[in-house]
Amino acid sequence: MKTPLPFTRTAWPGVAASNRDAPKPAPRRIRGLTRGQWLLAVAGGGLGIVFATGMVIALARWFVSLDEVRAFLVTYPGTYASAVAVAPGFPAWVQWQHFFNVFLMVLIIRTGWQVRTEKRPDAFWSPRSNKKRRISLNLWFHNALDLLWFANGVIFVLLLFVTGHWVRLVPTSLEVFPNAVSAGLQYVSLNWPTESGWANYNSLQQLAYFTTVFVAAPLAAVTGVRMSGVWPKNAARLDRAFPIEWARALHFPVMLYFVVFIIVHVTLVFATGALRNLNHMYAGNDGLGWAGFWIFSASTAVIVAAWIAARPIVIVPIARLFGKVKTR
Incomplete structure (x- = not known):
């Protein structure tokens, strides 16, 4: 039996009491955060990075103003005289291989990320x-791109040593290390190193390119082979010498290294004299014209088009030339 109200009832449930609106669906979350929260996080992170960058630059500018550091920068200006002479400029084969390398690397990074994150492949x-x-x-497309990239890299290294241009990338003196520190200080303090990339890289560039070509690239290739079907089956000694767990632990960080290298490299190309730098690699001259810029723009358009076209509708017919493709 219901307890009677202690007061006279004056209100009764209306239409809304029996016809309530459906509850609003929960906002879609991406890795635990809503879009608005992601926007705030990105904006806050961006502001934090800008602030931290400004602080680092201010600290670096103060540091290089010290008398001892000034003397160090005079002694080690950021570059050293190479023990082996090399003709200035960039041959046509360097320009072409630079484009092919960028073209393939962008697609390799894209497909590598797809392989790492895909849960239910659309085709096999x-x-x-x-x-x-x-x-x-x-994964097939990733491996195919890897083979082309590896072949391009082998040809590049062979031509480097045949033509003598290896001197640009391989340090020939221990002076490269203090000069690299000097160049780094100059970059961070926004006092760009005074070098001519047309004739010689500064020491920090040389170490970065050497690491990329002769350390990171072989690591990417070897770890990729270890995780692929090319690796010999039932090879117990090889498996013990190079466990697949090592390859998996190294392969992804190496990819991240390439991503960071590309971002820093492109940023410095544009920040330290875009027209001249683009002319060096794309137009083959040391001038300040716009030819290199337009060739770079055209090559970028080709890469973007390849990125857009790299879909099953395009990849499947190519893959069927080399095997059997089954789609869901």
Whole structure:
């Protein structure tokens, strides 16, 4: 039995009491955060990075103003005289291979990320010789790009040593290390190193390019082979010498290294004299004209077009030339 109200009832439930609006759906979350929260996080992070960068630059400018540091910068200006002479400029083969390398690296990074994050592949590829073995279409495309990139890299290194241009990338004196520190201080303090990339890289550039070509690239290739089907089956000694866990632990950080290198490299190309730097690599001259810029723009358009075109509708017919493709 209901307890009677202690007062006279004056209100009764209306239409809204039995026809309530459906509750609003919960906002979509991406890795635990809503879009608004992500926007705030990105904006806050961006402001934090800008503030931290400003503080680092201010500290660096104060540091290089010290008498001892000034003397160090005079002694080690950021570059050293190479023990081996090399003709200035960039041959046509360097320009072409630079484009091919960028073209392939962008697609390799894209497909590598797709392979790492995909949960349910849309298509699978199998070799004609072993139809029981299958890999995702993205992994096949990633491996195919890797082979082209590796071939391009081998040709590049061979031509480097045949033509003598290896001197640009390989340090020939221990002076490279203090000069690299000097160049780094000059970059961070926004006092750009006074060098001519047309004739010689500064020491920090040389170490960065050496690391990229002769350390990071081989690591990417070796770890990629270890994780691929190319690696010999039932090779116990090889497996013990180079466990697949090591390859997995190294391969992704190496990819991140390339991403950071590309971002820093492109930023400095534009910040330290865009027209001249682009002319060096794309137009083959040391001038300040616009030819290099327009060639760079055209090459960027080609890369963007390849990025957009790299979809199953385009990749599947190519993959079928080398094996069997099964789509969902």
